[in-house]
Structure formats: C-alpha cells, structure tokens
Amino acid sequence: MQEIGIIMNGVTGRMGTNQHLIRSILALRDEGGVELPSGEHVIPEPMLVGRDERKLRALSEEHGVDRWTADPDLESCLDGDDEIYFDSQITPRRPDALRRAIEAGKDVYCEKPLAMDLDRALEVTRVAERSGVKHGIVQDKLWLPGLMKLDRLIDQGFFGDILSVRIEFGYWVFSGHGQPAQRPSWNYRAEDGGGIIDDMFSHWSYVLESLFGRVESVTCLGRTHIPNRVDENGDEYEATADDAAYAIMELEGDTVAQLNSSWTTRVKRDDLLEIQVDGTEGSAVAGLRECTTQHRANTPKPEWNPDQPTEHDFHEDWERVPDNREFENAFKQQWAEFIRYVVADEPFPWDFRAGAKGVQLTEASHRSWDEKRRVTVDELRI
Structure with a gap:
C-alpha cells in the first residue's frame, strides 16, 4: 500500500467541498484507496489550499484532514512531495495556477472550463504537453448512471440511425430576494467567470462528442433574464452574465442537437437534466440516474x-432500462481513473485537449450570440 499526496486548491467552494473532497478523495481514502491493476492500493492524502483560513480550518477539523494552507500563491505547497495538483478555483485564476504547478513538476487535474478563452486554454495545454506531466480535466457527466445507460444503448445499436438529440437542463435559482440563492453569486458575474454558457457548454461539448459525434456548428442565443440578484452578504448586485442559453448544434453524421440550459426555469420533468435521443429504430430519455426507451415496434x-x-398516457409507452450494475459517484469514478493514470499509467483520454475543446465550443457559442449567426466549429489543432 502506498500514499499519493494531492494538493486541492479551491476546495472550500461548493463543488470542491462536496464532490471532490468529501464524496471523492475522502471516500476513496476511507475505502482503503484506489486499487491498481497489480492489486496494490493507493491512498489519496489531500492538502487543502484556499484563500480563506477560517473556512480551511473548519473543513480540516470537520473531516480529519491534517494538512491545509491559506496560501493562494502556492509557494508553501508546490515545493513539497505531493504528486498531483488539483484546481477547482474560479476559472479566471485557473490557468496561471496550473502553469505554476506544471513548472513544479506536478501532474495536474482540474475542473472545467480549462480557461476563460481558447487562447489561454491552448496555451496551458501546450505547456502541459511539452512538460511531460500527466494532465486531466473533469468530465463527470460521462459517469452519470443515466448517461452510461444511454451509452450502452448506443453501443448495442438500439437507435438505428440517430436523428436528433434534445438536452433540457436547469432549474429555478432564487435571486436572493426573499429566499437565499442556492448557487454562489459569482455564477452571475461575467468578470468572475460566471455565466451558464461558460459553465455548461464545456459539459455539452464532451457529452455530445463522446456519445453522438463532434460538434461541427452552433447557433446560440444567451440571455440575462434576471438583471439583479442578492449575494451571500445580502447586498444587491447587477447580474452581468447569462443565466439562460438556447442553442442548436449540428453534429458529425447529420445529427441535430437542441439544448436549453437555464437557471430561470421551473422544472416539470422527471429530472434536472434530461437528454432525449430519437433514432430510426427507437428513442430514449436519460436523466441523471434513470433511462427509459421506446422501440419502433412499441x-x-x-x-x-x-x-x-x-386520454392517452404517453409516459406508459416507455420502458425503464435496468441498472445491471452498481454505479459510483461520477466525480469519484473519474478521480480513481486519474489516480490510476498517474500511478500505473492506465489509459486516461480526458486530458487538457478535451478541456480545450470545451472552451472552443463555449467561445463559438458566445460569438454566435454576439454576431447573431451560425458559427462553424473547426477541428481543434493544438
């Protein structure tokens, strides 16, 4: 049994705390580590890094993490023996921190988006590839049970020719007037890296490409439907980022994807995320965990x-896809894959090139919105 040190920067945020620290790294540690192909286990040992000493101390005490530092410049941790640097800060801070970690010889893993713009994403990708360090980006949706069932149907040829994909994502995020908002206020400030296009279209990039084919063009309309919100301190602020986006994307193979992403919609669906796939032989609707199908014959x-x-109940015409296996937390699954990649050189295709593709789609979507036109998404060349 061996240990692997992981510098976790930005872990005091909602996603960093819940998905990456508690449900992934600490869960893996409590289970006895990540099993390698050899049968040996690797125990992840986190070092918490952030800008708020009070939050870091409370987090370390609550979860029994001995190592932490309120050092936003990373001076005190990059010189140590930790092998992996992980970044879940707000996006504008990410590229510089990643570059410093790469220069220190750390293998790097980070949240998406990789950067605020494609030039910076390509720059940090080139730095990582030239350095020889191992690099990966979070693409958690690929390990959601609903999407894994959808992938199973595709592999088995259930759909025939896939004609179209429709993604409905979102829910009502309170503005803070009367009820507290359930998302951090920076999400609604473009200057802090906020906006639903920047947040979600990096996800849609890898989901669409992994399941259905590369995005070849995008037509996108963004909106800031709620212009003023209230932050965590009770102060009203101007929302400068989009809180909803509506897009049509053309995929290779002539498949058409329609995507509605919104923090200003009230849910009347079976889940916060639903993906409907229609093909010549059958259709399916996948949520976060469940997936139902309707074959041509039915x-x-x-x-x-x-x-x-x-009077017809259309919901009754669909059949549930069975689990047929146990599903782990999606973030935890990819963390285990990345640790195996670092320690045992197991395959890991979700690298910074994949992250740059997500930024490319995001940038093309913003350009489509700004210029009111369809934008071609070329093959990415690093």
Whole structure:
C-alpha cells in the first residue's frame, strides 16, 4: 500500500467541498484507496489550499484532514512531495495556477472550463504537453448512471440511425430576494467567470462528442433574464452574465442537437437534466440516474385532435432500462481513473485537449450570440 499526496486548491467552494473532497478523495481514502491493476492500493492524502483560513480550518477539523494552507500563491505547497495538483478555483485564476504547478513538476487535474478563452486554454495545454506531466480535466457527466445507460444503448445499436438529440437542463435559482440563492453569486458575474454558457457548454461539448459525434456548428442565443440578484452578504448586485442559453448544434453524421440550459426555469420533468435521443429504430430519455426507451415496434400512433381531451398516457409507452450494475459517484469514478493514470499509467483520454475543446465550443457559442449567426466549429489543432 502506498500514499499519493494531492494538493486541492479551491476546495472550500461548493463543488470542491462536496464532490471532490468529501464524496471523492475522502471516500476513496476511507475505502482503503484506489486499487491498481497489480492489486496494490493507493491512498489519496489531500492538502487543502484556499484563500480563506477560517473556512480551511473548519473543513480540516470537520473531516480529519491534517494538512491545509491559506496560501493562494502556492509557494508553501508546490515545493513539497505531493504528486498531483488539483484546481477547482474560479476559472479566471485557473490557468496561471496550473502553469505554476506544471513548472513544479506536478501532474495536474482540474475542473472545467480549462480557461476563460481558447487562447489561454491552448496555451496551458501546450505547456502541459511539452512538460511531460500527466494532465486531466473533469468530465463527470460521462459517469452519470443515466448517461452510461444511454451509452450502452448506443453501443448495442438500439437507435438505428440517430436523428436528433434534445438536452433540457436547469432549474429555478432564487435571486436572493426573499429566499437565499442556492448557487454562489459569482455564477452571475461575467468578470468572475460566471455565466451558464461558460459553465455548461464545456459539459455539452464532451457529452455530445463522446456519445453522438463532434460538434461541427452552433447557433446560440444567451440571455440575462434576471438583471439583479442578492449575494451571500445580502447586498444587491447587477447580474452581468447569462443565466439562460438556447442553442442548436449540428453534429458529425447529420445529427441535430437542441439544448436549453437555464437557471430561470421551473422544472416539470422527471429530472434536472434530461437528454432525449430519437433514432430510426427507437428513442430514449436519460436523466441523471434513470433511462427509459421506446422501440419502433412499441411506438403508438397519436392523432392530432385539439377538440378532444387527450386520454392517452404517453409516459406508459416507455420502458425503464435496468441498472445491471452498481454505479459510483461520477466525480469519484473519474478521480480513481486519474489516480490510476498517474500511478500505473492506465489509459486516461480526458486530458487538457478535451478541456480545450470545451472552451472552443463555449467561445463559438458566445460569438454566435454576439454576431447573431451560425458559427462553424473547426477541428481543434493544438
């Protein structure tokens, strides 16, 4: 059994604390570590890094993490023996911190997006590749049970020719007037890296490419529907970032994807995320955990008659896809994969090039919105 030190920067944020520290690294540590192909186990040992000493101390005491430092410049931790640097800071701070960690010889793993713009994303990708360090980016949606079931259906040829994909994502995030907001206020300030296009389109990039094919063009409209919100201190501020985005994307193979992403919608779906796939032989709807299907042979023949009430229950025409396996937390799954990549050189395709593709789609979507036109997304060349 061996240990591997992991510098976790920005871990006091919501995602850093819950998904990366508690449900991933500490969970893996409590289970006895990550099993390697040899049967040996590697125990992750985190060092918490951030800008708020009070939060770091409280987090370390609550979860029994001995090592932490309130050192935003990373001077006190990059000189140590920790092998992995992980970054979940706000996006504008990420590229410089990653570059410093790479120059210190650390293998690097980070949240998406990789950078605020494609030039910076390409720059940090080139630095990582020239240095020879191992690098990876979080692409957690690929390990969601619902999407893994969808991937299983695709592999088995269930859909025939895939015609279209429709992604519905979002929920109502309170503005802070009357009820506290359930997302951090920086999400609504463009100057801090906020905005639903920057937050979600990096996800849609790898989800679409992994399951259906590369995005070849995008037509996107963003909106800031709620112009003023209230922050964590009770102060009203101007929302300068988009809180909703509506896009049509053309994928290789002539598949069309429609995507609605919104923090200003009230949910009347089975889940906060739903992906409907329609093919010549069948259709499926996947949420975060569940997936249902309707085969061509079981498709009803609806009739359009608005003069009569609809008595048919269309939900009853769908069958649930069984689990057929146990599913782990998506973030934890990819953390285990990355640790195996670092220690045992196991394959890990989700590198900074994949992260740069997400930034490329985000940038193209902003350009489409700004210029009110369809934008081609070329093959990315590093």
